[in-house]
Amino acid sequence: MSTLRILVPVKRVIDYAVKPRVNKAQTAVEIAGVKHSMNPFDELSVEESVRLREKHTNKTVEDILALSIGPPKAADTLRTAMAMGCDRSIHVEVPEKDDMLEPLQVAKILKEVVEKEKSNLVILGKQSIDDDSSQTGQMLAGLLGWGQACGASEVLLEGDSLKVTREVDGGTEVVKGKLPMIVTTDLRLNEPRYASLPNIMKAKKKKLEKMKLEDFQVRAENRLKTLKVTEPPPRQGGGKVSDVDGLISKLKELGAL
Amino acid sequence: MSTLRYQVLNIYKELLYLGKQYPLGYNYFRTRCYKAFSKSAGLTKEEDIRNAIARAEFVKREIEALYYLKKYREMKKRYG
Numbered sequence: 047m048s049t050l051r052i053l054v055p056v057k058r059v060i061d062y063a064v065k066p067r068v069n070k071a072q073t074a075v076e077i078a079g080v081k082h083s084m085n086p087f088d089e090l091s092v093e094e095s096v097r098l099r100e101k102h103t104n105k106t107v108e109d110i111l112a113l114s115i116g117p118p119k120a121a122d123t124l125r126t127a128m129a130m131g132c133d134r135s136i137h138v139e140v141p142e143k144d145d146m147l148e149p150l151q152v153a154k155i156l157k158e159v160v161e162k163e164k165s166n167l168v169i170l171g172k173q174s175i176d177d178d179s180s181q182t183g184q185m186l187a188g189l190l191g192w193g194q195a196c197g198a199s200e201v202l203l204e205g206d207s208l209k210v211t212r213e214v215d216g217g218t219e220v221v222k223g224k225l226p227m228i229v230t231t232d233l234r235l236n237e238p239r240y241a242s243l244p245n246i247m248k249a250k251k252k253k254l255e256k257m258k259l260e261d262f263q264v265r266a267e268n269r270l271k272t273l274k275v276t277e278p279p280p281r282q283g284g285g286k287v288s289d290v291d292g293l294i295s296k297l298k299e300l301g302a303l
Numbered sequence: 304m305s306t307l308r309y310q311v312l313n314i315y316k317e318l319l320y321l322g323k324q325y326p327l328g329y330n331y332f333r334t335r336c337y338k339a340f341s342k343s344a345g346l347t348k349e350e351d352i353r354n355a356i357a358r359a360e361f362v363k364r365e366i367e368a369l370y371y372l373k374k375y376r377e378m379k380k381r382y383g
Binding site: 062063173175233237238240242243244 | 370
């Protein structure tokens, strides 16, 4: 049985309960002074790696490393991850600006970290709730040449392979692959624990390593340019009709009859 | 007796920390939480105090479950 060194990348996103607003210049979503938290899908991946450790022994899961690429405040997100049970974390600091790194750049950074830290399992959220790209995991698998199981709803460790139940359209699919592997999480994988106050305090003692974008061989420029960001048009309210004749005339008016 | 006192303070702190995310606002939560604690402030028997702490722990778990469900339902609505 091989030992697992798990890498869990997490992203700091606008909190799910906050309604995002587009900025005045229509170039991006307003992020200043908005509540941020850990991406819900990343919470699932943190929880799953901690559960793998609890289910097996400490020897099986040697190390759980959380990683975040983001502005200085992303350190809070890493604290949350460590409060939930990660052992240590790396914070790749990038300046806070409107356009964030693209999935390919993130995947390239992750690849370098994986090679340096000798991780053999990467558990990512299937997508982040801010840009919804759902690409990073797949790109990382491609760059590393590893097997991937995306949208997992169950992860079982069997010797040195993983049996993953995936959520696909209209049902589930069971795939099995040898380590090293990439797993991305779907909503029904587990129930993430709450990062309680005492655990957050304890997490402050855990190691948080700071790195910079220059430490990696990636270019900071994005390949895509955001032209315009607009809010969806407001929903138009329905109307009431008094009787059947009214309904028919209304339908005729709309050309449905 | 003094350890019990710390237990009460700890659970109160934890609850207040949880309350910061309460859907109806921190103020709503804090006033009610304070009232609930001050109601049992006069307890002197050890057993009574332990029961009250157990109840606070229960409320804590309930609130955590509430937050989880709220998030899960929202995510399910968005991503299915």
